[in-house]
Amino acid sequence: MSSSWFWIVVVAVVVLVAILVSGLLIARKRRISMAERREVEEKPKGGGYAASGGISFASGGTAVEAEPEPSPEPAPSPEPVVEHPVEDRTEVDGQPAVGDDAAVPRDSDQRTVRDVKLPEPVEEEAPEAVVPGTVEPIEEIESPAGRLERLRGRLAKSRSVFGQSLLGLLGGGDLDEDSWQDVEDTLLLADLGAATTTQIVDRLRDELNRRAVRTSDEARELLHEVLTAALSTDAERAVRALPHEVDGKKQPAVVLVAGVNGTGKTTTTGKLARVLVAQGGTVVLGAADTFRAAAADQLQTWGERVGASVVRGKEGADPAAVAFDAVKQGISEGVDTVLIDTAGRLHTKTGLMDELGKVKRVVEKQAKVDEVLLVLDATTGQNGLAQARVFGEVIDVTGIVLTKLDGTAKGGIVFQVQRELGVPVKLVGLGEGPDDLAPFEPGAFVDALLG
Numbered sequence: 001m002s003s004s005w006f007w008i009v010v011v012a013v014v015v016l017v018a019i020l021v022s023g024l025l026i027a028r029k030r031r032i033s034m035a036e037r038r039e040v041e042e043k044p045k046g047g048g049y050a051a052s053g054g055i056s057f058a059s060g061g062t063a064v065e066a067e068p069e070p071s072p073e074p075a076p077s078p079e080p081v082v083e084h085p086v087e088d089r090t091e092v093d094g095q096p097a098v099g100d101d102a103a104v105p106r107d108s109d110q111r112t113v114r115d116v117k118l119p120e121p122v123e124e125e126a127p128e129a130v131v132p133g134t135v136e137p138i139e140e141i142e143s144p145a146g147r148l149e150r151l152r153g154r155l156a157k158s159r160s161v162f163g164q165s166l167l168g169l170l171g172g173g174d175l176d177e178d179s180w181q182d183v184e185d186t187l188l189l190a191d192l193g194a195a196t197t198t199q200i201v202d203r204l205r206d207e208l209n210r211r212a213v214r215t216s217d218e219a220r221e222l223l224h225e226v227l228t229a230a231l232s233t234d235a236e237r238a239v240r241a242l243p244h245e246v247d248g249k250k251q252p253a254v255v256l257v258a259g260v261n262g263t264g265k266t267t268t269t270g271k272l273a274r275v276l277v278a279q280g281g282t283v284v285l286g287a288a289d290t291f292r293a294a295a296a297d298q299l300q301t302w303g304e305r306v307g308a309s310v311v312r313g314k315e316g317a318d319p320a321a322v323a324f325d326a327v328k329q330g331i332s333e334g335v336d337t338v339l340i341d342t343a344g345r346l347h348t349k350t351g352l353m354d355e356l357g358k359v360k361r362v363v364e365k366q367a368k369v370d371e372v373l374l375v376l377d378a379t380t381g382q383n384g385l386a387q388a389r390v391f392g393e394v395i396d397v398t399g400i401v402l403t404k405l406d407g408t409a410k411g412g413i414v415f416q417v418q419r420e421l422g423v424p425v426k427l428v429g430l431g432e433g434p435d436d437l438a439p440f441e442p443g444a445f446v447d448a449l450l451g
């Protein structure tokens with residue numbers, strides 16, 4: 001019994017020792033595996049790749065002065081970073097967020113031309129000048145160079161839709177049929193008319209292939225050349241408004257200004273008088289618009305302003321009689337130019353159109369009409385062309401004045417008017433101001449269109 005108890009105690013001790021030893025081994029094994037795992041977790045992310053600094057972003061526009069990025073680390077990043085316009089953005093933590101570009105344009109350069117307000121040209125204060133024979137001081141006229149600069153600014157509207165889209169299309173090199181269709185549409189939308197558009201597109205296609213145009217500068221040069229050529233004419237663009245001699249006696253130049261209502265005849269007559277007087281000429285203004293009393297008053301104001309005498313009749317008087325009197329006075333005073341402002345008339349009213357023919361015939365009883373300027377409002381587009389055709393049948397139009405070019409994105413009407421009427425555009429009206437009249441020069445005009 002005692003020996004059996006002895007063996008039971010021995011076996012129990014052996015089992016206890018075995019359990020203790022294996023428990024120790026398992027515990028040790030577990031400690032090692034946990035320690036190893038901690039080691040793996042402590043490895044740097046990215047498989048051990050360590051960048052030397054933060055990623056630098058730069059805006060696409062003008063370079064902004066670099067500033068070190070604020071960092072939680074004591075040592076600032078050596079890499080320059082671009083200032084980040086946080087206040088302009090939707091997110092508040094200063095970090096890029098998905099889609100935030102779509103919500104807020106970060107780069108002001110991305111704004112379209114339409115959003116930009118063009119600065120008005122700075123008006124220089126005109127010094128006073130005195131016309132010989134008058135005591136009234138009159139304003140000095142802006143130089144022709146200044147007026148051309150104004151043309152550039154005023155045509156900016158046309159430029160944004162016309163020049164820029166054409167340059168965009170052509171500057172890209174080889175054009176597919178869709179792109180050529182876009183070029184054609186742009187020209188038609190700018191009122192160049194079907195015939196002129198076809199001519200210009202054909203020419204552009206030929207030249208684009210021949211010259212292998214690749215850059216926007218080359219495209220601009222080509223466009224400039226083709227458009228200028230489409231505007232050129234053999235006809236004289238000078239306004240015939242200077243005196244000449246008849247039988248050894250000075251004869252004033254007679255200029256008749258015609259057009260439908262509201263195109264800007266009176267304003268153009270006044271502006272023209274201003275240019276002539278500023279060049280030292282003497283002018284008589286004939287207010288042959290006897291339908292609208294205000295028109296004669298308007299011309300009278302212009303006369304006082306520029307130092308020209310005005311001949312006017314009673315309201316409803318025969319316009320031909322007023323025109324006759326104006327020329328008579330001009331001859332007797334020995335002035336250089338007689339400018340006759342006629343009444344606006346609808347080109348569809350045969351009676352009024354006939355009357356215009358009569359004005360010319362009556363005036364020519366004493367002096368030749370040297371220039372018949374037809375004033376067309378550029379904003380009326382194709383309608384202006386229809387007017388011009390009818391006027392051309394009644395009186396011999398010798399020059400076109402295209403007014404209100406400042407108010408239209410369709411400067412292209414110039415091309416059509418000249419091509420279809422065979423009459424040169426001589427002057428362009430660019431606003432209501434006294435100096436907003438400029439000579440028409442194809443090169444300068446195309447320059448302004450293309451920007």
Ligand SMILES: Nc1nc2c(ncn2[C@@H]2O[C@H](COP(=O)(O)OP(=O)(O)OP(=O)(O)O)[C@@H](O)[C@H]2O)c(=O)[nH]1
Pocket residue numbers: 259260261262263264265266267268289292295343344345403404405406407428429430431432436
């Ligand atoms: N923006 C702009 N306005 C112009 C231009 N030329 C004339 N105007 C304005 O067009 C309006 C009509 O001008 P008028 O000179 O009275 O026109 P009109 O042809 O004599 O008019 P009627 O006597 O009614 O036949 C006026 O408000 C002018 O200031 C121009 O080149 N640009």
